[in-house]
Amino acid sequence: MRKKKHLLFATYADFDNARDAVTELKVLDLKEMAVEHIELYSPIEHPEVEEILGHFHQPIQRFTLFGALTGTLCSFLLVAAAAQSMFTVQPQGGKPVIPLPMDIVIMYEGTILFGVLSTLAAFMIYSGLPRRMTKHYNPKVSEDHIAIEVEVKPEHIEHVRQALQNCGPLEIREVTE
């Protein structure tokens, strides 16, 4: 049986309050190991989020590079195989069987197409999309609120709630999943 998750979902009116709350949670975690995971929900991207939540390991660019190189190779194989196949039925005289200069155009397009598709695949993998909406999601987050979701051990719920409360939340919900 899957272990139950205990979450606290706090909503704030602005980013500064949410940032203070995360800082308090970090301090609390250092003292009591109370917090298992923190997630921040916001209507816009805050570049500072990595400073407060830590670095996100999302090597999307590696997928991009791999996809782009695969695209170059696959498109070269396609045009080279087509040229070779044509040569067997339509001899080309003194012309090269596999003409590189014109193949470069198709290889270039293949590089970009595969690069774009693999980047998108990486985006899906690292963002966790597509996914089901959580029941405690607050639609106000897509408008102008900031939310913090904290996974806690049951025995620390009150401490964490107090830490969240100190930074002036609009609402705190307790959720069990």
Add this chain to the structure above:
Amino acid sequence: MKDIEWAKINKDVLASLESPRPLFWVVIAVCFTLVLAGVAAEAYQYNYGLGTALMNRPHYWQLYISNFVFWIGMSHSGTLLSAILLLTKADWRKPIYRFAEAMTLFSILTAAIFPVIHLGRVWDMYWVLPYPNERTIWPNFRSPLLWDAAAITTYATSSALFLYVGMIPDLAICRDNAKGWRKKLYTAMSLGWMGRATEWVAFRKTYVLLACFLVPLAVSVHSIVASDFAMSMVPDWHITSFPPYFVAGALYSGCAAIITLFVMLRYLFRFEAYMTTEIMDKTVKLTFAIAMVWNFLNLGEYAAIWYSNDMFEKEVLIQKFIGPYAPVVWGMLLCATVAPFAMAFEKFRHNMWAMFWLSLVLQLGMWLERFQIVSPPLASNHMPWTWAVVWPGTIQMTLTVASFGWFTMLFLIFCKIFPSVSMYEVKEMVFHRRIASSRDEMEDISKIKDEVMQTEVGLK
């Protein structure tokens, strides 16, 4: 714009999906009528053959190819400018990039129709797909026409994905506020986006990487379209500078189209608070700069032909200015070379409706430019015994007009279903401008404090 509340941004943009001005429906009805006329013209051509379009030796390429180049060109500015401005962090792009990217997608969809119509035998279109026929003969990848198929497919796919990825956070906003079929559509398309930090970080990385791909891709696509002409031996087509000339022309007509759609959306969807005079001013200045680049390349091409002293090239050039197609060439110069100088005047740039009409004139100029690239060189080519002047007939003209109806109809339907102003990016812009403004205020206060302190020290 720094004073707009975030909730108001959502409210205004979501309202545009529900209640545009009544003129919106009139425009849709007119466009739909044009599309019906185009379908009738194509059905007629399908039944009676390509001869009904008056395409004959030496005019194998005519208005259909001009339109193809025009619409591909139009598609350039949207994604290309959006990607460049994203990479250079120009925040004024934020309220206008969404519709510009949509413009790209629908221009490509419009452009893609013309090679099929031009083919005559529309049922053989699948021959461009990379697979062998029953005699194991493959499509010829050495032909620029095949490069076109590859480039346009890549561009259409990448642009659609760039538009879609950039729209996911907004689709989530729509999902949270919609009901009925819209709720179902937005729920499916937003993929469960909730604005988590993990999503935002992955989103930003992906969006920037896609932009990095799209900039060179857009340049390559129109360079390849230019190669359709430049790789041939037809005088006035076999020109080295064609790829940059085509790319500049594409950006120019695309920017003009952005201005047209800017004014149209601003009025139809009541976006006055977002599509401001300040943004229009920047867009117009950019268009003016690109117009000057295009003019330089155009005049450079004339000069290169003149000084090369090639008999056939020179003949085509002279015929362009004094021959039967002269009204087209002079019309192009008037609309695309002389008219843009109006954009040098601030008063003109700040008048929305003046810019609307001017942008239409610029687009007319660029459409004439595509026609004068395709038709006059074929009329006086290397084989004088084939010289003939052919003007497009009713079928070609009807399909041309219908393409404008088709594009506008698709574009407006998109804007009615999806947010044409990016809500989350406008919020970001407001947020950062507010921070910058309060930082400036703090700096001013500390300066005043310092001055007061210095004065006090001086008095003592």
